[in-house]
Amino acid sequence: KQEVTQIPAALSVPEGENLVLNCSFTDSAIYNLQWFRQDPGKGLTSLLLIQSSQREQTSGRLNASLDKSSGRSTLYIAASQPGDSATYLCAACDLNEKLTFGTGTRLTIIP
């Protein structure tokens, strides 16, 4: 059974700093890995999707990497802004289309 872990559970950084969020998964037989953002009381917004054959994906100030062999993915946020404050969730997609979510990292950007 796939298990996805995100550490730390919470992170606070000053505005303008670069930061990295971590995600690890136990079963490397994944089809893709997805990063989502969730604002309080809201649904999930897809940020980036990395196919299992890819090593990274970029969208604006966000860059996600994937290392299947070690069971790790990172989400890099450059030049953080207060609007980046949210909970970030990673999810591993297995070969049956099922997503297993991590417990999330609650990010606070301090102005």
Next chain:
Amino acid sequence: DAGVIQSPRHEVTEMGQEVTLRCKPISGHDYLFWYRQTMMRGLELLIYFNNNVPIDDSGMPEDRFSAKMPNASFSTLKIQPSEPRDSAVYFCASSLTFAEQYFGPGTRLTVT
């Protein structure tokens, strides 16, 4: 497209009552997923459909929960009878084959 639509957004009901949650996926998406999110257990997949057919319902907690997808544009998740431990946010999501999932805004269910 308006995205994934869920109704109601909030539901408060008494223990023992039947609850029906509704979802309209994005047009053209062939996968539909129902999730439950709680503080204790995080986000859990309950059931998912492919082309209106239930594929995996192993996440459905017990027989009190049932889900249907009568056509490509509508799905329901029903809880009968409801219990206080069913209180959670229920999300519906849809996707194309092996593509990113698009989530609805969720239904916040409170069972008293």
